[in-house]
Amino acid sequence: MWDYTDKVKDYFFNPKNAGVLAEANAVGEVGAIACGDALKLMLSVDPVTQIILDAKFQTFGCGSAIASSSALTEIIIGKTLDEALKITNQDIADFLGGLPPEKMHCSVMGYEALQAAVANYRGETWKDDHEEGALVCKCFGVDEGMIERTIKMNKLTTVEQVTDYTKAGGGCLTCFDKLEEILARTNAQLVAEGILPEHEAYRIGAADPKKIKEKAKAAKAKPVLVELSPLAPSSPLPPPSAGLTTLKKIKIIEEAIEELRPYLKRDGGDCELVDVDGSNVLVNLSGACVGCQMASVTVSGIQERLIAKLGTPIRVIPVGRAAH
């Protein structure tokens, strides 16, 4: 079990400010249930003084995620929005007497929820991950902006730290080169600004991706899921569709895939119909679906939908676009 401080344990077992804030006029939501942690932060802000009068949270996650969320609310109540915006994830971790390195991303989640809530109050759209520069880690949907910001704020100097704080690289680690490049570039900036001693800055080639991969081998991809329970009893087949012409069949398949695309797009993926070959439906999965460890779930989900619509057993086969 983790070596949590007494304060982490206290804030986990007796969380302060947990629950729904009915009079909230600012709400920030970050994370996703599929990623293993998510936080909804609700604030009541005095419109005249801009002081945070009350704050509550709801968190799905481990002990340190719940403790970090609760700590965040304790820190910000009574502060003005501008004061609150100066709070970093390190402040949250410090408030709790420290967090295990692998759990630092829990404090980053608190930081992000606060940024999102303030943006929400001010009628701005908080720039979430996908809108800040290129998506670097496809597994967890982490972009360049978030990585840069976290490196600067926490003066990170190793690729492992970047993974601990942002989850980026915690999956397939094909983004290793990119992480290295961002880390080296951001460290160089910190050195130029006199914030980081030069000898501590990361140099490209210093880390061994194989070693990191071993640690991070247990990668958790951001899954692309359709509403489907693998344990739900398979629905009885609808009446057979012997009368369907091939054209009609393709039309139904097209429609069904169109219906599913919004779900996939929400997670940064996409799917298009490539061909229908007898009972084989060839599809092209793209975006975040590529390399996603949950792609097989997606495929079986699509397959189940199509079988339900067509009333005849078919196989959905993911193919590369180039192959056809």
Add this chain to the structure above:
Amino acid sequence: MKPVYLDNNATTRVDPEVVAAMLPFFTEQFGNPSSIHAFGSSVGAAVRQARGQLQALLGCAHDHEIIYTSGGTEADNTAILSALETMPDRHEVITSKVEHPAILSLCEHLEKTGRAKVHYIGVDAFGRLDIEAYREALSDKVAVVSLMWANNETGTIFPIEGLADLAKEHGALFHTDAVQAVGKVPISLKDSAIDMLSLSGHKLHGPKGIGALYVKRGVRFKPLLRGGHQERGRRAGTENASAIIALGQAAELAAKHMAEEQTRVKGLRDRLEKALVQRIPNCFVNGDPLDRLPNTCNIAFEYVEGEAILLHLNRAGIAASSGSACTSGSLEPSHVLRAMNIPFTAAHGSIRFSFSRDNVDEDVDRVVEALPPIMEKLRALSPFWPGAQNDSKEFKPVYA
């Protein structure tokens, strides 16, 4: 309050009778069993007796088919590497996606070093092996098949004897990691097609650091460790005599208590499972409902995260384990639950309770009493929990 230990698939308490059996071999009968003098020969006799006790539990034809090892992991490594070495014309291995890391890490290493091509056979939502895929993977290129008898996380049992028969049709060796099965389900090796079997002492109320590999007579074998004639030259190194004697005693006790595992222990497990599923909405049992270890219960609770549950249970004096990512330090939930396509939403909140003959009725009562309020508390914290209006027993995952 007495702590409740429900993590017996991780390790078990050493039976006091086992401790009593092994103690004299530290201070009084400390001889080396290979020595010719009296100090050694009495120990040698005790080691032979232990071999007989283990033979009885496994139902194997000869006691020299048993090779003592340092545990399940060494037995697994020895079996696969020996098979590849003795079958130089065959370069493929078949295993499953849900094996213990002792097998999976080795297979990954074999692939990476180009020593073998490995087929990883998948499972269905209940954790049952995809037998069609297994049949397709079998060929005369396969040196060894390694499939676990029972899964450590879900308790799902593979039809091992039948799977071994299929391997035989292609002349492949068949190994099974039976670390979780030995002592919990009846095993009879002498009439089976199983060539090799791994077991571990500390999973059956024996000490840690001792295990065994069964190698059927006539199966060609290459040792992992060289350096001495012990175990007929198949495992060098002075015998860990006290632990071997303890393993023998543990095996005899396991045989004696086998019926109890299938009746009383299973009864405890079933009662816990039924009570939890009844009292806690949005949860379901992982694993094969029809063919599962009698002691293992793996339940997925939606909308909550496993580590948070375990921390609360621990405070209530209850020890269990989780397939959640956060408890292990990795970022992903268990490879077993993922192979079963259990959605992340539920895999994150999967808890394993594993019983043994040490458990009593009161242990079940304690969990049944403690868990519902913990779940209520954590779900009240969760932004995804739809609240009191959702009391449906039906599992309908809602994804982010």
